[in-house]
Amino acid sequence: MTTTPTLAYRNTPLHAAVAAAVARVLEAYDLEPDYLTGDGPSLAQMMGQGEIDIFATVWLPGEDEKFLSAAVEPLGCLYRPAFAFFVAERADSPLNGLTSVADVAASGAARHLITPESLLSHVRQMVAAYGLTEAGFTIETQPDEQAFSAIAAAVKSGEPVIAPLFSPCHLIHSLPLRPLDDPKKAGGNELEARLLISQAFRETADQDLVDELDELTLGNKVVSALDEAVRHLDMSPDEAAEEWQRGKLLPR
Template structure:
C-alpha cells in the first residue's frame, strides 16, 4: 500500500508553538514526507482547518486553553502528550523579597511598597491575567496590567528578568525565559490560573489511513517535555537559531534542557 508523501503542518504563530512544530517536522521529514508549514493566529488556524488546509496541527493546549481549535468533525486528537504547559505568575529567581511566596502576598504592604505594580504581558494572556486580578483583588493594592504587543512584552519581560527586577511576570511554561531556572513561579492558592494542560497533536479526520502506521506510532509516542520546548525557544531567541536549526540541535543532543 502506498502512503501519502506530503502534508501540511499548522501551528499557532508564536515562538513556543513554532519550536514544538519544528521538532514534529523533524519526525515527519525522517519519514520522507514533504511538509508545508502553515503558521497562523488562532482565527486563521480555525479557518484553515475548517477548509481542510491543515493535515496536522502542532500543538493544541488541552483541555482548556486551545479548546476552540478542536472541532471533532474536522480534527482528531492524537494520543500522545508532547509536553504539559501551564500558566504562571512568576518573579526572577534571583529576586529576594522576604515573604513573597504566593500571588496573595502581593497585597502585603511591605511587598507592594517595593515591587512594580505595573504588570506587563502580551495580549493573549490578558483574559487570564484579568481573572487573577479579579480573584485576588489586586487592583485595590494599586496593581494594573499593561498589555503590549507580544514581542515588545517579551523584550520587556526579558530585560526585567536579566536585571532581577522587582516585577511580576505573567508567562506560560514552557517559555524561553523559563530556560535555566531563572524564574520562580508564585503559588496560586485560589487556583485563578488554569490547571496544567496537555500539548497534543491534531490530525485531520480521514487522513490516518493514508499515513504510514510507523509514522503514526512515532507521532503518538513523541514526547518533548517543557524543558525541551523552553530550550528550543531559548535557542531561537537568544542564540539566533531558526526553529529548524534549534530542532536539529536538539535532535543531535546539542541543546541542554535545564528548566
C-alpha cells in the first residue's frame, strides 16, 4: 500500500482545513499524506491523470462534475454546501421579519448586493428569479476575500445588507447570520461535499480505512468553525483539525 498518499484540495482556508481533518483519519492508519493544492481546473486534470490519491472535497451534483471519471470513486458526505441569501439577526434590524427571498424586493434591505466573484452566477440567478433588478437592486462584485470583508463590515455596522454566501463559511460562524427561504430554488439545491479517491489508491488501501473515510462526517457548523479558526484565530489547518478532533472547536 502507498505509504504517502497524495491528498489534494483547493487553495482556500476552508478546503485546507477540511483536508487536514481528512488527514487525521489517514494518520490513524500510519499514513502521512503529501498535501497538494491549486485551482479547481488544474486539480481536476491531475485527478483524471491519476496524480492524486484523495481529493477533499468535490461538491456534487452540479458544481464539480469535471472531477468525475472512471478513474475515481466518490466517498461519503462530509458536509452539505448550499447557496442562500443571508440576513443578520439583530434586535434593531429592519430585516428581522424577513424570512424569504420572495419578500426581499419589498423590504428595507440595502439595494447593493456585495457579491464574491465566485458566486456571481448564483446571485444573477437569484436576482433574475425574484425580479430584484426591477426593485432597484444592483450586484456589486468584488474578489472573494474583499467581498467577505465588506460583508462583515456592513453587518457589524448595522447596515441591512443581503449577504449572498455558500454555507459553510467563516462568516456564518462569526456573525449572527440566518438564511432566507428560496421558494423558487433559484440558488440551486443543497449539495453533498464528497471525497474522491483514485481507483489505484482504492485497490491498495485498507478496507477499514476506506470505510472510515466513507463514514466521515463533519457537518456545516464544524466546517464553518474550521474556516474561521484558520482565517481569524491564527490556527494552521492542522491545528484547527486537531481542535475539532479533541472536541474543542465548538462550544459544548
